[in-house]
Amino acid sequence: MSTQPDLLHSEEEEALRAAVRDLLTDHCDAAGVIARTESDAPHDLALWKLLADGMGLAGLLVPEAQGGQGATHREAAVVLEELGRAVAPVPYLTSAVVATEALLASGDEELLGRLASGRTIGALAVGLHTAPGAPLRTVRAADGTLHGELTGIADAAAADVLLVPADDGGLYAVAADAVTVTPQTSLDLTRPLATVTLDGAPGRRVGDAEQAVRRALRAAAGLLAAEQLGVAEKSLTDTVRYLKERKQFNRPVGGFQALKHRLAQLWLEVVNLRAAARAAADALATGEDTDVLVAVAQAYAAPVAVHAAEEALQLHAGIGMTWEHPVHLYLKRAKADSIAYGTAGAHRTTLAGLVDLQAP
Amino acid sequence: MTGAEELRSRTRELLAAHPPAETGRLDFLRARFDAGLAWVHYPEGLGGLGAPRALQAVVDAELEAAGAPDNDPRRIGIGLGMAAPTILKYGTEEQKRRFLRPLWTGEEVWCQLFSEPGAGSDLAALATRAVRDGDTWVVNGQKVWTSSAHLARWAILIARTDPDVPKHQGITYFLCDMTDPGVEVRPLRQITGEAEFNEVFLTGVAIPDSRRLGEVGDGWRVAQTTLNNERVAIGGMRLPREGGMIGPVSRTWRERPDLRTHDLHQRLLKLWVESEVARLTAERLRQQLAAGQPGPEGAGMKLAFARLNQEISGLEVELRGEEGLLYDDWTMRRPELVDFTGRDAGYRYLRSKGNSIEGGTSEVLLNIVAERVLGLPAEPRTDKDVAWKDLAR
Numbered sequence: 047m048s049t050q051p052d053l054l055h056s057e058e059e060e061a062l063r064a065a066v067r068d069l070l071t072d073h074c075d076a077a078g079v080i081a082r083t084e085s086d087a088p089h090d091l092a093l094w095k096l097l098a099d100g101m102g103l104a105g106l107l108v109p110e111a112q113g114g115q116g117a118t119h120r121e122a123a124v125v126l127e128e129l130g131r132a133v134a135p136v137p138y139l140t141s142a143v144v145a146t147e148a149l150l151a152s153g154d155e156e157l158l159g160r161l162a163s164g165r166t167i168g169a170l171a172v173g174l175h176t177a178p179g180a181p182l183r184t185v186r187a188a189d190g191t192l193h194g195e196l197t198g199i200a201d202a203a204a205a206d207v208l209l210v211p212a213d214d215g216g217l218y219a220v221a222a223d224a225v226t227v228t229p230q231t232s233l234d235l236t237r238p239l240a241t242v243t244l245d246g247a248p249g250r251r252v253g254d255a256e257q258a259v260r261r262a263l264r265a266a267a268g269l270l271a272a273e274q275l276g277v278a279e280k281s282l283t284d285t286v287r288y289l290k291e292r293k294q295f296n297r298p299v300g301g302f303q304a305l306k307h308r309l310a311q312l313w314l315e316v317v318n319l320r321a322a323a324r325a326a327a328d329a330l331a332t333g334e335d336t337d338v339l340v341a342v343a344q345a346y347a348a349p350v351a352v353h354a355a356e357e358a359l360q361l362h363a364g365i366g367m368t369w370e371h372p373v374h375l376y377l378k379r380a381k382a383d384s385i386a387y388g389t390a391g392a393h394r395t396t397l398a399g400l401v402d403l404q405a406p
Numbered sequence: 407m408t409g410a411e412e413l414r415s416r417t418r419e420l421l422a423a424h425p426p427a428e429t430g431r432l433d434f435l436r437a438r439f440d441a442g443l444a445w446v447h448y449p450e451g452l453g454g455l456g457a458p459r460a461l462q463a464v465v466d467a468e469l470e471a472a473g474a475p476d477n478d479p480r481r482i483g484i485g486l487g488m489a490a491p492t493i494l495k496y497g498t499e500e501q502k503r504r505f506l507r508p509l510w511t512g513e514e515v516w517c518q519l520f521s522e523p524g525a526g527s528d529l530a531a532l533a534t535r536a537v538r539d540g541d542t543w544v545v546n547g548q549k550v551w552t553s554s555a556h557l558a559r560w561a562i563l564i565a566r567t568d569p570d571v572p573k574h575q576g577i578t579y580f581l582c583d584m585t586d587p588g589v590e591v592r593p594l595r596q597i598t599g600e601a602e603f604n605e606v607f608l609t610g611v612a613i614p615d616s617r618r619l620g621e622v623g624d625g626w627r628v629a630q631t632t633l634n635n636e637r638v639a640i641g642g643m644r645l646p647r648e649g650g651m652i653g654p655v656s657r658t659w660r661e662r663p664d665l666r667t668h669d670l671h672q673r674l675l676k677l678w679v680e681s682e683v684a685r686l687t688a689e690r691l692r693q694q695l696a697a698g699q700p701g702p703e704g705a706g707m708k709l710a711f712a713r714l715n716q717e718i719s720g721l722e723v724e725l726r727g728e729e730g731l732l733y734d735d736w737t738m739r740r741p742e743l744v745d746f747t748g749r750d751a752g753y754r755y756l757r758s759k760g761n762s763i764e765g766g767t768s769e770v771l772l773n774i775v776a777e778r779v780l781g782l783p784a785e786p787r788t789d790k791d792v793a794w795k796d797l798a799r
Contacts (some may be wrong), residue, residue, distance in 0.1 A: 050644075053690035054697060286780050301783030306776035313775055314706040321686040342686075345679045394675040403659055403674060406666035 098164020
């Protein structure tokens with residue numbers, strides 16, 4: 047490995063960040079997100095339209111010739127950092143990254159263009175917990191129709207098209223109205239899971255499942271680190287702000303050394319995560335050293351995001367246990383993210399093979 | 407402003423006038439200093455040309471390609487990194503001319519007489535006394551954790567000149583001749599068996615007022631220049647993957663399948679990930695500095711590396727099992743250079759314990775991060791307005 051990844055954010059990337067953050071400040075406040083989690087419409091499709099249609103962010107990973115923006119994983123990572131900060135209930139990771147990557151691998155240009163426009167939402171029908179390279183659950187393909195049930199499909203309730211791996215090795219595009227999507231009661235209400243039941247649903251084979259899913263999940267794992275960075279950063283920032291304001295024993299509680307040290311430690315972890323997440327995004331963009339840097343980022347990111355959210359809760363104390371306060375949104379997202387696209391342990395196991403530190 | 411091209415041609419002139427193959431090492435280094443190519447960002451006449459610091463790399467590359475000798479910077483790190491910038495900033499013209507040239511060439515080694523048995527993290531509480539007697543200061547006290555004291559000709563010294571004012575105000579900064587009567591250097595043996603450091607006892611040491619650096623009572627401010635420069639070095643490093651403490655244990659793991667257990671495997675992988683992330687963080691910091699966007703991230707790097715060095719070397723001792731019960735050599739030695747990743751696992755384990763103490767304890771660094779980076783309230787200061795002589799000790 048001779049070259050080093052570019053670990054900085056460019057001016058253009060910072061401008062993109064500012065634009066996304068402005069939009070989310072205006073359209074995605076915490077109280078609204080909490081209220082939406084218990085409504086009939088857990089996904090904020092109006093916000094999705096602003097992000098996808100208005101700003102063209104759904105097509106960042108898609109070449110311009112196919113209707114996208116021709117940007118890279120670096121820009122998509124910036125968007126995910128901001129969506130993570132807001133715990134925004136939009137299917138960006140699932141549609142604009144995961145389903146899009148699967149279609150980029152299989153080469154279905156028509157559907158790819160529709161996803162890039164944001165007017166069609168796609169979801170890969172692979173359980174959210176699945177690590178890149180893990181065995182796939184499939185449905186039965188018979189005479190062009192699909193039969194079976196898949197669980198844990200993130201954002202399926204918002205999807206117009208599902209990409210379904212079948213037992214014949216194919217990946218099939220299936221219209222959402224041809225299947226039954228049953229919401230599951232999910233730990234993270236801002237990225238809800240659903241069961242997808244196919245009872246003779248017609249599917250169109252778009253490519254080879256194994257290769258498409260592997261590519262999609264690797265990008266998902268790498269870019270999830272950016273979302274986890276956003277979750278961790280926001281948790282830290284909000285906690286620091288609160289501890290400067292909150293007074294007990296006639297002084298700001300942020301002045302107690304036991305708490306200062308915990309926050310400084312957390313800051314250090316967030317600084318590390320920023321480098322790890324940036325390295326993964328850059329590696330996905332350049333194709334250099336990608337497997338190692340994605341595994342490193344995901345092995346590191348999950349515990350840090352969970353730690354940040356757990357510290358946020360403990361240091362907010364009583365108010366942090368309430369449904370009204372947004373801390374729980376971050377805790378639930380961070381904990382769900384620690385399982386999504388493979389646990390830290392699964393990624394460490396992958397790494398053992400990649401860097402020749404073999405198990406006993 | 408001196409540009410890269412001019413520096414390149416000046417370097418070639420130096421090499422032409424003093425071909426390294428035919429010139430004695432010291433003669434070459436003196437000539438390099440006099441040509442202003444020692445540290446190009448220093449002023450003319452003091453080893454530099456007033457050029458941007460970043461252009462030093464141009465000179466170094468030319469000299470290295472020509473096989474020129476260097477001044478063995480690791481051996482004289484305290485002089486180069488701490489004494490020199492302080493003398494440059496606060497020294498008189500005479501002091502700068504007297505001290506900087508032999509400091510840079512390595513003819514005169516420097517050490518630092520700051521820490522005391524009663525003044526560690528609270529350095530400003532130091533008790534070594536300097537009492538004025540005409541044009542001379544008479545110094546009595548004890549310093550500790552002094553590397554290179556047994557090799558040094560000179561020391562930077564801070565001592566208390568006024569015990570009746572609050573502790574930060576009564577300190578004065580001196581340049582102390584280590585060959586003076588009353589300076590006694592004793593090796594300080596540490597847990598590794600060797601003695602990298604010394605205790606220095608100062609008994610009636612007479613320092614002429616001409617070797618005071620800065621104003622009387624302004625020593626704490628002068629010392630900030632010294633201490634700020636202590637931590638500059640880390641940012642520029644470019645570490646390869648497995649370049650730090652994780653390297654030796656990873657190699658042992660690969661070479662010795664007989665030692666592997668599942669528990670150790672999980673812990674090793676976790677530390678490998680953390681080491682790689684720390685490396686990426688250091689690399690990101692380097693890229694920020696190169697792009698002219700210095701961030702506060704450097705404050706955290708020492709914390710991270712201290713913990714990793716300790717955990718990794720501890721794991722390695724355990725991994726070695728039966729061999730981990732042995733130690734390579736307890737002989738009392740006085741190494742000139744310290745290599746944290748050198749020797750065997752047991753040495754690395756014991757030496758790395760110092761990483762969270764030397765150059766600022768991890769606890770103090772966490773305070774610094776919390777206060778300066780996160781803006782959290784400072785620790786309550788009960789000592790700020792109390793005369794030094796009335797402090798608890």
